[in-house]
Amino acid sequence: MVDVQVPTPSAETLRELYPPVEPYDTGMLDVGDGNLVYWEVCGNPQGKPALVVHGGPGSGCTTGVRRYFDPDRYRVVLCDAADWCAWEDAVLSLEPSGSANPYGDRPSMARLGLVRIRSHYFSHGAWLEEGALLRDAGRLAGIPGVLVHGRQDLGSPLHTAWELARAWPTARLTVIHDAGHKGSGTMRHEVIGALDRFAANGTPESG
Template identity: 25%
Template sequence: MSERRSLYPALEPYASGRLDVGDGQSIYWETSGNPSGKPVVVLHGGPGGGTHPSLRQYFDPEAYRIVLLDQRGCGQSTPHVADGADLSVNTTDKLLGDIETLREHLRIDRWLVFGGSWGSTLALAYAETFPTRVTELVLRGIFLLRRSEIDWYYNGGAGNIFPDRWDEFLAPIPDEERGGDLVAAYHRLLHSDDESIAAGAAVAWSAWEASTSYLLPDPEKVDENSEIRFALAFARIENHYFVNGGFLDENQLLRDAPRISGIAGTIVQGRYDVVCPATSAWALHKAWPSSTLNIVDDAGHSALEPGIIHHLLEATDRYRLT
């Protein structure tokens, strides 16, 4: 195999701010790279994960105007879920509206949409809703938010591969509730009036994802996800979306794939992705024939796996002149 690419050098934003999107919500945004370059919007994972400076580094800074944002309730957006933000106004349709509001605020006509994990879900929903606003899609770790995917990861399937970590995920749940829907059980714990119960459940939920996202373990990422403020937002927002089916019809993203038939795109998928198994990427590729699928044989879920980085950079470099 030829030498793999590495991330572009770290860079700082040249502009940033908070945008009032209604419902008492203000979202953080930033732009970096070339102010006159090709626009790209980066949709982070979770939902509730927040953006990260490394996400700027998947793009040639001379070619791209790189837009990052924190979705409602997390990161630097306000109010923060750890501070009691109202989750009833945090839905997929609301997030799609926020993206459009930001696009108009930044006076961008069309942009490349880049997202991984939940970011791939949101990117697909956005492109299927606003196809004329999307130049290309670059997606990683495909999550179609079907019930089978949620059950695989949160109701026992992935636990067969990580039994030690699965026991830690189960630990906050009373024995009598372990035979039912664990996403529902966690919903009760995460919204307990006892702050210590809610915090303990949030850390267990967030650590489960961090400990299963890499082909090789990354203890530092587990520690990072276990920080209380991050974990409360991450777990509560994710769980809120999952108990509500992502506010999507079952199989909606595949059903509506013909709406993006004219959009070029690249899918990058780890072969050993336990969080979002490759079957979803395969299903999407078949439903979206204009896409290119790259399955990375030595990668898990994380965007920081070496093979994932390589193929994402190859895709963004390919699209920078189109």
């Protein structure tokens, strides 16, 4: 199902982020070959588990990411990976809410991480057959999903999300007309709404 260009909510109805929370547990996950991935857990220890696996490499386990989840209803696990580079800055700066150096102001060694990781994965095609992810997305049938994507996203074009929504039978794609890769108030509104519905009903639909 596709909701194309949802209307921008009014200032009175726009959903806001939840209050800041701090993690109650943290650690380093050994993923082999001397590599470690930072993880943290916040929210309600007895809440519905939610794993944040990717907010953009190196975007970090920040207060902003945590605040999308109702801390009374979710047990949120976040992981952090490598950082971005100047290419991301150049692309994202062209978007409506883009800034000059969203990632490039970070340490040079952190930015180098993205170059090395992406070069390694891209040169090997992520060790997958061409089109394998979309081809097998039908296996997700019966698992509800929500894809919230900015129409003006230059880093991850809308076409990819559109193809995934068509291949995933129980996914809903919501296209945000005023958002790019960095999001917008409307995108925040839609993401929080979807998470609230999952917490309440276990599905993205209103119950």
